[in-house]
Amino acid sequence: MADISSQQSMPTVDESARGTAIIAYILYLIGWPTCHLSTVVALILAYIKRGEVRGTIWESHFDNIINTFWVTLVAGIVFGILCVFVIGIPLLFGLAIWFLYRSIKGLVRAIDNKAYF
Numbered sequence: 124m125a126d127i128s129s130q131q132s133m134p135t136v137d138e139s140a141r142g143t144a145i146i147a148y149i150l151y152l153i154g155w156p157t158c159h160l161s162t163v164v165a166l167i168l169a170y171i172k173r174g175e176v177r178g179t180i181w182e183s184h185f186d187n188i189i190n191t192f193w194v195t196l197v198a199g200i201v202f203g204i205l206c207v208f209v210i211g212i213p214l215l216f217g218l219a220i221w222f223l224y225r226s227i228k229g230l231v232r233a234i235d236n237k238a239y240f
Contacts, residue, residue: 148230180238
């Protein structure tokens with residue numbers, strides 16, 4: 124009986140959360156041609172779903188989606204201002220690569236049913 128109770132206390136994989144994470148990552152990736160309108164939709168989805176996935180592997184995905192958005196937004200603004208001094212151009216390029224890396228890594232890990240981290 125101890126095995127049954129320990130299995131019940133373990134978080135179960137929520138297919139709805141998995142689907143939402145995959146959709147959010149896809150929205151992130153199609154954000155580039157849509158002027159990031161879909162990225163904002165993904166952010167809203169992540170905030171809505173985050174409370175439901177506490178303690179599961181999906182929490183790391185929604186935290187990644189939210190953190191990636193805010194870091195990219197703040198860094199993008201700073202790097203955009205630095206474009207006046209030319210140094211911002213390569214920094215923006217690096218930021219775009221970082222954003223794509225985190226989005227693609229998250230998508231692959233979500234498809235594989237694994238935590239982001």
